[in-house]
Amino acid sequence: MERLSGRIILLWGWRRSLAAFLAGALLVLTQAPYDFFAAGFVSFPVLAWLLDGATAPTSASVLGRLRPAFAVGWWFGFGYFLAGLWWIGSALLVEADSFAWALPFAVLGVPILLAFYYGFATVLARLLWSDGIGRIAALAFGFGVAEWLRIFLFTGFPWNEIGYAAMPVPLLMQSVSVVGLIGMNALAVFVFAMPAMLSSARHRRAGLAVAAILCLLHAGFGLYQLSRPAGDGERRLAVRIVQPSVDMSQKWNPAEEERVFGDLMRLSAEPPAAGHTKPQLILWPETSVPFLFTDRPDALAAIGAMLTDGQMLMAGAVRSEGDGSQRATLYYNSVVAIDAGGEIVDAVDKIHLVPFGEYLPFADVLERIGLKQLVAGPMNFAAGTLRKAIALPGGLLSTPFICYEIIFPDLVAIDVASSDIIVNVTNDAWFGNTPGPYQHFRQAQVRAVETGLPVVRAANTGISGAVDPNGRVIDALAIDARAFIDVDLPVPVRASRQTLPYGAVGLAIVGLFGLIAAASIAIRRIKSN
Template identity: 65%
Template structure:
């Protein structure tokens, strides 16, 4: 039952956005934890074991139903990697389920009758979801709070309380129907839920209805979606054709009378060779760009080739190239995907036969330095490669000193599954959190432009080849500074914890 309830909760995430499912799944979890007690008196760990098991099964259902598409990356070269399909499809949910098991056990420690147990569950899941952002390299995919933010109207609250606060408040509201069996607390719970939902929607409406600040300038941008077949991407026989196709897309006349782009953006690892091996490619880019234009492109960058025998290091990078064909700046990906871009504990893993689990030419080294790009007109932009955009703290640090966020990715690994839609939703929420537009270039979807309020200005569908031209308004300097503060989210989590603890203490005093 817990497994099915967890799987049902995934319907609240993109692309389904059926948040009503969470009003069923979380009350079921509450009732299951109500009965998750040890058969006989035992120590603390034994007493918490039934609650942990309940939460773990809930989490296993949630992550299995929400992340099954990860296995698609292993089928790009199925002959080499299909053996690892169970490790990805089942193994990742098995591990992530421990976070929800921890949350249920922690909630059980603070469990009390009535609304107190709802507060305990909200606090515990808020804490576990925060831990999921950084423990074991971090993987905050499909945070529970995203179910309460299916459309821009309902995303605006994240600018005040962050994802931490949204996780806490979402679980608190979604679990309230558990009080249907408790008439004594039903009225209070219903009043709190209605008040929070009304405030959530009203704030979103007021924020979206407020007149936008007049931008100081605009930048004309073209996003290129080449729709490259991953089975061909690193094939030496077709690399020139792939590269020529992207040059052709970049040089096309603007559509519908749009102005000529100042900035052109290519997706993650879009250049199918190393520039050190093909310097003629930089010459071709310089010839394609008009005077004053700039290209931001995802590439594989190499270092360390020398006569001294130093091993070559490869970086997943974004570079900016000017109209002379010169690389002006580069930023390397700092948060790599375990087993996809590098092997944790490589020596040990190789002994047991585990190597890179995603098709590609090499393992990457993590970058160490991040800095903003300077675009035409002196505009500052921060670049995030692939799933770096899902980490709120990483994005917030860089966005504080920039005016545009750029996300380059290659979601073609996962095909037309929920994965690319969930990834795009992360970009929308990051835009609202930081009050900055996001320019997103993907190999085959979803490429698009998101405004600072999370609204999609334009986008390209999955599995299509095309470009987007847009004139993007840019704030005078730095982020638009919405009232977002991580402190607010932790404050809400603390207050919920205090309320749960107080109600637990009151119950004990009454029992005594």
């Protein structure tokens, strides 16, 4: 191990950059759908050894001294995000004639920008670098801060945060209910990087002992949580999740409206599956309704005729406000609740829109040079201003999150404070059968564990499913299946919810790693004097 670490430390030039890139790309195997978490025990030790050798001449400026550390982190991040997010280019191939030109900008541009977070992480770590366990704590601190910033900076994009690598199965997800994703990010890096200490005989035992203890606590807490019986007063909700599997080339085609709507109605009206009761809630995916309800009041009447007393339909639909003219009308990506009378009784609009997907930033300027919204649909969307819970049959409350809103742990934690169920509607058909839909579903699973609430999720082409409050999948539909599932959803009492402000424990853990790293530097200086 000492010989291997020595070779990696001494790498220089393009070989050093390539090693960092490959270590980052390998780390993607820890994420869904691969879930090979052992790859983290290779990637992060390599990163730590590369940082051991990330030195500059003493005559270099402050920025010059930090440049080698930044380069290592940037190349590591570029490999990680390129290997983990290449599938976003699939969305541009749906209308290849119009958007194929943008493919390299999406596939390469997004990883190039996101890699700056990891460059910042390694610079921060290198500023606190010492030896032994102190440098591992510094690495955990740097990545903990960088991944926290990724949640909200520049509208936020916390996709595939490192912490998910430590949560491939429900047994290993339970710790996130205590430390949050912020804490899990730092702890995962700390444990994954521990094999880097095997190169030092003096610190080897301490590193292995600390990593083993944290792993045992992580798995032991999961076992404890999953073995606990359901709390008193747990309620049940009969839910039908509909997955229409509409091809994106047909979704906004007026000639396909009747067929698409007819498939949704047919699947919704089927008799209950064996062993299930009539669904109280029927859930359709994001923008599943292929027209505006204001243009088709007959569709609302048909839905009302299909539903019976005690049933409600929640559907992803485009909602409009205005007089119908192009400039005076606002369109919203919404979830609407429809009762048995065929009336829209409530609606929630998407607040966190996807730049260039659902709206075009600086539209007046960019449209003049020929740029337009890339993938989401035939109109720009306006952002909603308020997320609220929608009342369901049986007196339960559900909070809807549309598409990638579910990946923001802070957003979900705050907005479900008075809710009983998390509803997620999405349309991942843009990305086909790639890792993207699996990663998206995994993040919805983790939101269930964080909040202690069940999640029901309808996706146009999958993955649709229901997740219990411990992250266990009750039932799910495969990608591209055109079908429905009936689920008897367990709903816990609200009193079981944690009340700490989101991120408080996680940020404390990140700060603790920073203190350990700083203390290691101080101790080394004292010994050297």
